[in-house]
Amino acid sequence: MNRILLTFVILSGLIAIIHCSTIVRTQNVNEIDPFGLIRDNYGCDAVISSCGKKGKCCDNHDACYKKHGCGAISWFYLWGNCRNCNMAVMGCAVANNPGTSSCCSAGNCGQARP
DSSP states (O other), rough: OOOHHHHHHHHHHHHHHHHHHHHHOOHHHHHHTOOOSSSOEEEEEEEEOSSTTTTHHHHHHHHHHHHHHOGGGGGGGGSHHHHHHHHHHHHHHHHOOOOOOOOHHTTTOOBBBO
16 A cells, blocks of 8 residues: 555656646747646656557546646645546556557647647
8 A cells, every 4th residue: 555655656746847847838838848848738748658558547637637627737736626637647557557548549649739
């Protein structure tokens, strides 16, 4: 049980660092995010391979974010729906193998969402 908790904490920290290099998104993303750390692309944006056995975890996370209006800053939330989205993707990444992301068959992995 302690290993799972430690894995959640480490994974959460890594994802937070990757996704939260800035808080504000504007039209000119290249100026505020020159390394491309904040993104909302089809498939997995960080840590998990889109076309690996855990890629569907990212699809579920993206759908949850869209449903609740979450953004990258929500990795720092300690409560609420966005926190639940983040906890669910971490649980999925650690314990499930739901299959590949839908972007693999659509051929648009890594492309920005409109």
